[in-house]
Amino acid sequence: MSYRNRGSDYSRAGYLFLLPNITGFAFFVFLPVLASLALSFCDWHIFNSRYPSWNGFGNYSRLMSSRDFWYYLFNTCFLMLGIPIGMMLSLGLALLLNKGYRAVRVLRMIYFLPTVTSGVALLVLWLWIYNAQYGLVNLTLARFGIEGPAWLNGHFRLEFLHDWFGVDPVCFWSKPALMLMGLWTGVGGYNMILYLAGLQGINPELYEAAEVDGAGAWQKFWHVTWPMLSPTTFFIFIMSIIGGFEGGFEAAYVMTQGGPEGSTTTVSYQIFQEIYQNNQAGYASSIAWFLFGIVFLLTLASWHFGGKVVHHE
Amino acid sequence: MPARAAALLALCLVATAGGCSTRGADEGKIVLSYTRWGDPSEMDSTREIIRQFMAENPGVVVRVDVVSWEQYWQKMATAAVTGTAQDVWLMSPAYVEQYAGAGRILDLMPFIRADKTFNLDDYFPRPFDDYCFTGKPPALQPARFGDPGARVYAFTRDYNCQLLYYNRDHFDALGLAYPNESWTWDNVVVAAKKLTIDFNGDGVIDQWGFYGLEYGAFARTNGGLRMDVMKLRSTCSDPRIVDAVRFCHDLVYKYKVAPPPDAQIEGEAFTTGKAAMTLGGTWNIRRFNASRFLWDLTSIPTDTKERKRATAGGGMGHCIYAGTAHPGEAWKLVKFLSAEASQRELARSGTSVPVLKKAAFSADFLAPFDRPPKESYPLIFKNLTGEQHHATYTRGYLEYSEFERRMFQGVWADLRTPEEACRLVDEETDRILRREYGDVVGKGRGAGE
Numbered sequence: 001m002s003y004r005n006r007g008s009d010y011s012r013a014g015y016l017f018l019l020p021n022i023t024g025f026a027f028f029v030f031l032p033v034l035a036s037l038a039l040s041f042c043d044w045h046i047f048n049s050r051y052p053s054w055n056g057f058g059n060y061s062r063l064m065s066s067r068d069f070w071y072y073l074f075n076t077c078f079l080m081l082g083i084p085i086g087m088m089l090s091l092g093l094a095l096l097l098n099k100g101y102r103a104v105r106v107l108r109m110i111y112f113l114p115t116v117t118s119g120v121a122l123l124v125l126w127l128w129i130y131n132a133q134y135g136l137v138n139l140t141l142a143r144f145g146i147e148g149p150a151w152l153n154g155h156f157r158l159e160f161l162h163d164w165f166g167v168d169p170v171c172f173w174s175k176p177a178l179m180l181m182g183l184w185t186g187v188g189g190y191n192m193i194l195y196l197a198g199l200q201g202i203n204p205e206l207y208e209a210a211e212v213d214g215a216g217a218w219q220k221f222w223h224v225t226w227p228m229l230s231p232t233t234f235f236i237f238i239m240s241i242i243g244g245f246e247g248g249f250e251a252a253y254v255m256t257q258g259g260p261e262g263s264t265t266t267v268s269y270q271i272f273q274e275i276y277q278n279n280q281a282g283y284a285s286s287i288a289w290f291l292f293g294i295v296f297l298l299t300l301a302s303w304h305f306g307g308k309v310v311h312h313e
Numbered sequence: 314m315p316a317r318a319a320a321l322l323a324l325c326l327v328a329t330a331g332g333c334s335t336r337g338a339d340e341g342k343i344v345l346s347y348t349r350w351g352d353p354s355e356m357d358s359t360r361e362i363i364r365q366f367m368a369e370n371p372g373v374v375v376r377v378d379v380v381s382w383e384q385y386w387q388k389m390a391t392a393a394v395t396g397t398a399q400d401v402w403l404m405s406p407a408y409v410e411q412y413a414g415a416g417r418i419l420d421l422m423p424f425i426r427a428d429k430t431f432n433l434d435d436y437f438p439r440p441f442d443d444y445c446f447t448g449k450p451p452a453l454q455p456a457r458f459g460d461p462g463a464r465v466y467a468f469t470r471d472y473n474c475q476l477l478y479y480n481r482d483h484f485d486a487l488g489l490a491y492p493n494e495s496w497t498w499d500n501v502v503v504a505a506k507k508l509t510i511d512f513n514g515d516g517v518i519d520q521w522g523f524y525g526l527e528y529g530a531f532a533r534t535n536g537g538l539r540m541d542v543m544k545l546r547s548t549c550s551d552p553r554i555v556d557a558v559r560f561c562h563d564l565v566y567k568y569k570v571a572p573p574p575d576a577q578i579e580g581e582a583f584t585t586g587k588a589a590m591t592l593g594g595t596w597n598i599r600r601f602n603a604s605r606f607l608w609d610l611t612s613i614p615t616d617t618k619e620r621k622r623a624t625a626g627g628g629m630g631h632c633i634y635a636g637t638a639h640p641g642e643a644w645k646l647v648k649f650l651s652a653e654a655s656q657r658e659l660a661r662s663g664t665s666v667p668v669l670k671k672a673a674f675s676a677d678f679l680a681p682f683d684r685p686p687k688e689s690y691p692l693i694f695k696n697l698t699g700e701q702h703h704a705t706y707t708r709g710y711l712e713y714s715e716f717e718r719r720m721f722q723g724v725w726a727d728l729r730t731p732e733e734a735c736r737l738v739d740e741e742t743d744r745i746l747r748r749e750y751g752d753v754v755g756k757g758r759g760a761g762e
Binding site: 045046047048132133150153154155170257258259260261262273276277278279 | 387390391393394411414415451517572573574708711712715718719722723725726728748749
């Protein structure tokens with residue numbers, strides 16, 4: 001008698017144990033998710049009206065024609081430009097920390113610390129680091145005779161854009177500032193751990209074989225390490241993109257309130273504002289579902305094309 | 314096997330449920346919940362007042378919940394909508410119509426009528442008007458306390474105004490004359506220029522002449538109101554407001570006497586002596602007393618000598634949630650929070666001027682503090698009882714005030730002119746008003762009826 005067939009009693013008990021969790025998921029996650037889908041087709045000022053009223057695709061058409069929304073989506077994507085840089089740094093760090101030195105354990109812990117530290121506390125710390133007058137960044141820059149900008153409030157204009165294209169958009173320091181901060185927090189975090197795990201999973205025989213063939217350090221990396229890590233890289237990339245679309249809320253809420261001029265408002269912060277500040281439950285839901293659509297399509301696309309670039313052993 | 318699993322499951326459920334039972338000591342007592350915003354410095358006096366209330370009412374237990382101002386209104390909106398709001402909570406004139414209009418808070422007039430001890434003359438009367446309306450929700454009309462048919466949706470607890478604070482030590486160091494009631498904006502600029510100093514010559518300003526971007530207070534002092542609440546029209550482009558915005562902008566960029574907007578040191582620049590002058594509400598007195606400098610206060614300067622100063626005060630009040638199970642006890646608490654014992658405690662706290670005159674004019678007022686000097690108290694009361702303004706708040710305040718903040722942030726960053734910002738604020742505010750009130754916007758309340 002096989003383990004599986006030892007009686008339906010056994011599997012029933014298993015389901016029974018799962019029941020509390022599944023019930024919780026159904027009631028507190030799945031049901032609200034469905035409700036928000038329905039709400040995205042409704043108009044509902046939760047404060048003034050008791051019930052939602054059907055609005056068809058009204059919210060979505062408002063969304064499509066809202067300049068604010070597209071700007072916030074642009075912000076969200078812009079902040080994601082830090083992802084490849086962060087991944088490279090994570091990989092570099094993982095390569096360094098994959099050595100057998102004694103100090104490595106301590107270093108790994110240090111680099112992982114930001115990940116386990118309370119997010120809000122870190123953001124408040126960064127508020128001070130970026131303070132234009134007393135902040136660590138600008139004081140350090142001042143040592144080298146550079147006058148640092150007002151990182152979270154300041155702006156600049158790019159001359160070459162004006163010269164070449166005739167456009168003169170205002171650029172805010174807040175965006176690179178938040179990107180830099182994200183790098184600092186993210187580099188030593190889970191991505192590094194994943195890369196470390198990936199590195200340790202590479203068969204040493206491959207390196208030995210490469211050495212026998214006379215491969216140098218760079219060739220070993222490029223022809224062995226990098227392809228062998230491609231599933232990890234792919235996984236990290238997808239997760240970072242998804243996280244990137246959903247991200248930006250904490251920094252906007254704690255540090256910048258989405259400003260200046262909406263330059264750090266991401267889609268997730270806009271959703272928060274629409275529901276908790278403007279009480280627009282329907283509109284907020286439609287933004288959330290639009291965001292879901294983007295993430296869903298991107299994930300589908302990356303699974304489709306990802307298979308071609310990922311090397312499986 | 315399944316039986317044992319089910320038993321285990323049941324045991325777990327019972328164990329978790331056990332954690333939910335109420336504490337034994339409070340059994341049989343009425344539990345009231347009370348929430349307010351405030352920073353930790355105000356907590357001591359609040360806790361003391363609540364303790365006194367529970368001592369006087371042994372049958373009632375009050376659970377206190379404090380939230381910071383930034384999160385308070387988002388939290389209360391969610392709580393009111395989901396029916397989980399506290400029995401009694403602190404209300405601001407800016408939000409009362411939103412909550413009263415949606416039927417989320419109780420009309421307190423029946424309680425006040427039934428209370429033989431209530432006498433309006435015992436209080437500063439004006440802040441009560443901020444919570445008064447006639448008409449049926451949601452079509453409320455701002456009213457005065459004595460108006461026939463007026464409902465009052467909160468019972469006032471304090472009465473504050475904004476003033477100019479100046480660091481006397483900094484003025485003395487340069488031998489400058491202190492600010493006084495005859496000052497205009499020009500005086501502020503002249504003094505602030507002298508008081509803006511880079512002591513060690515490293516190119517970083519160590520002491521600023523002025524701190525803050527309180528255009529609203531400057532504008533109100535000149536009589537500029539941000540909203541026509543009767544016609545329901547945003548009036549941000551009123552020249553007195555535009556001028557005040559420009560003045561605040563110029564303090565930073567033209568005169569270079571105020572630091573560029575930097576949210577991080579907000580409010581504490583005056584306490585630490587990094588700024589010689591600032592505008593602020595009377596609720597700052599406790600905080601400013603942490604300063605090691607001697608400071609004093611005076612009325613906010615007007616733009617020109619000819620301008621008649623308009624003074625404005627406002628007060629927070631306590632409201633009762635419409636869904637409360639204990640309206641009688643809730644009213645007792647509300648009344649107690651504005652009664653003599655708690656008002657004297659409030660007077661001592663330095664976080665607000667009490668609304669009860671007996672407490673405000675008592676020896677308890679600011680008793681634990683040595684600043685401002687006692688001679689300046691009459692000036693506070695003069696500002697509170699002087700010429701009065703109408704309220705400038707409507708429904709949708711949270712939304713348009715946030716938009717306003719963003720637009721003026723663009724002015725402070727030198728990206729937008731004051732005129733443009735005010736125009737954009739007017740447009741967006743009117744849009745929000747139309748959504749909240751419908752067609753009557755710009756024509757006046759009741760125009761559509």
